Amino acid sequence: MALGDRGFGHAECHAGTGRQQTCAEGGVHGARSLGSTRGFPRHRLARAAGAHAPARSQQRPLPIPTRLCHCRGQRETCAMHCAQVILRVALVLAVSGCASTTTISVSPSPQMPVCDASRTALVLWRTQWRADQKDVIEREKAAAAGIARFFETSGCFQSVAVERLLQLSEDQARQTAAAAANPSGRVVLLSVRELGPIVKLGSSIALVEGGTEAVLDVSEFVSGTAAPRTFAVRWSRGGPGVLKGVASLPQDMQAALAAALQPASR
Numbered sequence: 413m414a415l416g417d418r419g420f421g422h423a424e425c426h427a428g429t430g431r432q433q434t435c436a437e438g439g440v441h442g443a444r445s446l447g448s449t450r451g452f453p454r455h456r457l458a459r460a461a462g463a464h465a466p467a468r469s470q471q472r473p474l475p476i477p478t479r480l481c482h483c484r485g486q487r488e489t490c491a492m493h494c495a496q497v498i499l500r501v502a503l504v505l506a507v508s509g510c511a512s513t514t515t516i517s518v519s520p521s522p523q524m525p526v527c528d529a530s531r532t533a534l535v536l537w538r539t540q541w542r543a544d545q546k547d548v549i550e551r552e553k554a555a556a557a558g559i560a561r562f563f564e565t566s567g568c569f570q571s572v573a574v575e576r577l578l579q580l581s582e583d584q585a586r587q588t589a590a591a592a593a594n595p596s597g598r599v600v601l602l603s604v605r606e607l608g609p610i611v612k613l614g615s616s617i618a619l620v621e622g623g624t625e626a627v628l629d630v631s632e633f634v635s636g637t638a639a640p641r642t643f644a645v646r647w648s649r650g651g652p653g654v655l656k657g658v659a660s661l662p663q664d665m666q667a668a669l670a671a672a673l674q675p676a677s678r
Contacts, residue, residue: 512623512649512650512651512654513649513650513651514647514648514649514667515646515647515648515649516645516646516647516671517645517646517647518643518644518645518671518672519643519644519645519646520643521643523641523643523674525673525674525675525676526568526600526630526632526672526673526674527566527567527568527569527673527674527675527676528568528569528598529567529568529569529570529675529676530570531569531570531597531598532569532570532571532572532596532597533568533569533571533572533573533597533598533599533600534572534573534575534592534597534598534599534600535559535563535572535573535574535575535599535600535602536575536576536577536585536588536589536592536599536600536601536602537555537559537574537575537576537577537601537602537603537604538576538577538578538580538585538601538602538603538604539551539552539555539603539604539605540582540603540604540605540629541605542605542606547608547658550658551607551608551658551661554607554658554661554662554665555604555607555661555665556576557662557665558661558662558663558664558665558666558668558669559574559602559665559669560574561662561666562665562666562669562670566666566669566670566673566675566677567675567676567677568673568675582603585601585603586601586631586640589601589631589633589640590633590640592633593633593634593635594635595635595636598632598633598634598635599632599633600630600631600632600633600673601630601631601632601633601640602628602629602630602669603628603629603631604626604627604628604665605627605628605629606625606626606627606646607625607626607627607661607664607665608624608625608658608661609622609623609624609655609656609657609658610622610623610624610625610648610650611655620652620655621650621651621652621654622650622654622655622656623648623649623650623651623654623656624648624649624650624656624660624661624664625646625647625648625649625650625664626645626646626647626648626664626665626667626668627644627645627646627647628644628645628647628668628669628672629642629643629644630642630643630644630645630672630673643672645668645671645672647664647667647668647671647672649664649667
């Protein structure tokens, strides 16, 4: 068999998979024994041997996810799932880098300090919650603890007595406070309207804005005056991504009282 006529038998060797390896080896070995590979380029031999070899499977790079969530199903179900995922991611990112800010609103404003370290005072306090207020007992305990602690440590008055008014209307509470006023001291009536955590959704880029707030009505009764001085204070601490519970409510009550009554040591 002439080597030039069959091209080392490549057409026959690669026609079938069963004889491919044997024919290729035989053809190359026969060429070497006849000395006919002398001067034949090696890259052509390699190209001929691998021309019909099965192609290797190429591994595709893994796709890089570009969405926060992916699901298959009904549109409403997927929308709810994606909203939950986005909300959780936003909470993690927001809470990790958020700072609380304190906001104080006095109406009408401005107000002179109620505290006077040279005088004695009687402080009467009551609560006036919303009709749908939750956890009333816990809030009242926090308010009582914060009020007691404030007047013990703030130096607001030279001496002070603190009493709780129970089950009195606003008019009855005012009458009680006015009757207790005397020339040697003053009477301060506190009405607690709000004390607790707050959460707002969708109010900022962080999706969640929360904190705690306290709302007070303050009336100061001084003997010899026709009408008491009355004003309202709204105190809040929080911000975007801030979530707070009830543990800090006694301290928040103290801070709200300091903003409202303005002790000299504040």
